[in-house]
Amino acid sequence: MTDPRRFASATLRNRQPILEVLQRVLPARGTVLEVASGSGEHAVFFATALSALSWQPSDPDADCRASIAAWTRELGLRNVCAPLALDAAAPDWPLDAADALVCINMIHISPWAATLGLFAGAARLLPAGAPLLTYGPYRRGGQHTAPSNAAFDADLKARNPAWGLRDLEAVEALAASHGFPLAEVVEMPANNLTLVFRKG
Numbered sequence: 001m002t003d004p005r006r007f008a009s010a011t012l013r014n015r016q017p018i019l020e021v022l023q024r025v026l027p028a029r030g031t032v033l034e035v036a037s038g039s040g041e042h043a044v045f046f047a048t049a050l051s052a053l054s055w056q057p058s059d060p061d062a063d064c065r066a067s068i069a070a071w072t073r074e075l076g077l078r079n080v081c082a083p084l085a086l087d088a089a090a091p092d093w094p095l096d097a098a099d100a101l102v103c104i105n106m107i108h109i110s111p112w113a114a115t116l117g118l119f120a121g122a123a124r125l126l127p128a129g130a131p132l133l134t135y136g137p138y139r140r141g142g143q144h145t146a147p148s149n150a151a152f153d154a155d156l157k158a159r160n161p162a163w164g165l166r167d168l169e170a171v172e173a174l175a176a177s178h179g180f181p182l183a184e185v186v187e188m189p190a191n192n193l194t195l196v197f198r199k200g
Contacts, residue, residue, distance in 0.1 A: 005074065006039035006067040010105070014189060015045045018104065018135055021186050021194050022046060025131050030099030031056055031081075033125065035088050035118060036106035040068030046102075047080045054079050056098065058086035089117035098125050104135040107171065108153075111162040115171065119178040123199070132180055132197040135188065138168040146191040171195065 026032060029052050037043050037057035047055040057068045057080065065083040072080045084094050088106065101122050107115050122132050137149045144150040149165060156163040172182045172195075180197035188194055 004063070004066040004070040006041075006064065008039045008041060011039065011041040011045075014135070014192065015042055017188050018042070018194065019046060019049055021133065021196070022050065022102070025133060025184075025196055026050065026053065026100050027130075028052060030054070031097075032100045032102055033095065033098035034058060035086060035101060035103040035121075036060075036110070036114075037068055037083060038064055038105070040064070040071040040083070042104055043068060043080060044071045044075050044077055047077050048075065051079055054081060056081045056084065056095065058084040058094075060085060060087040087117075088115075088121065089113040091117075091120075093121050093125070095125065097127075098130075099127070100130055101126060101132045102135075103133070106136070107134055108136050108138075108156060108165050109163055112166070115166065115174065119175050119180060122180065123178040126199050128199055130199045131183075132175070132199070134171070134195045134197075135192060137165050137192050138171070138195075139165050140168050142167060149191050168193070168195070 031054045033056045034043055035058055037059045040057055043055055043057040059065050068083040086093055103118055153165040175197045179200045181200055183198045184196040186194040
């Protein structure tokens with residue numbers, strides 16, 4: 001039988017630095033919605049370390065959801081919920097509430113409509129004061145922060161013209177328009193950033 005688990009090499013490099021931010025920022029208890037969970041490797045790593053939280057992974061891709069479910073079974077985790085079929089750009093999401101939202105490496109590998117939907121959906125689901133964290137590479141002041149990011153941006157746009165690194169300032173303005181002021185920018189390895197927003 002084919003193993004449905006997927007493996008993303010970047011996960012092993014970035015999961016610990018991301019976890020350190022999550023440990024500071026997430027609530028002690030409650031449900032964390034992860035939008036665009038991909039392979040599920042982040043979900044199970046974070047859920048193992050943050051055992052008092054209920055982790056709700058999601059992804060629009062059926063193969064990714066199968067991978068998430070397989071990783072969860074492999075590790076026997078009881079605080080990881082069954083993955084949801086959730087398209088960030090959709091006007092309706094398949095859940096009504098969450099206590100925090102995490103979105104890793106989606107904003108640059110999706111059309112801008114997904115980012116628009118991310119903050120609109122978060123505004124519907126999250127209570128006042130709840131954190132929303134995004135992780136990935138961004139441009140700042142209209143400029144790439146490193147030559148490697150410029151090359152990555154060009155590669156993404158060659159694969160899909162609707163993809164590409166976004167301006168941090170544009171994401172910040174969008175978030176603020178939905179009631180999520182930017183609370184913190186955390187420098188991460190490999191020229192990535194974690195942006196921490198909190199619902200006003």
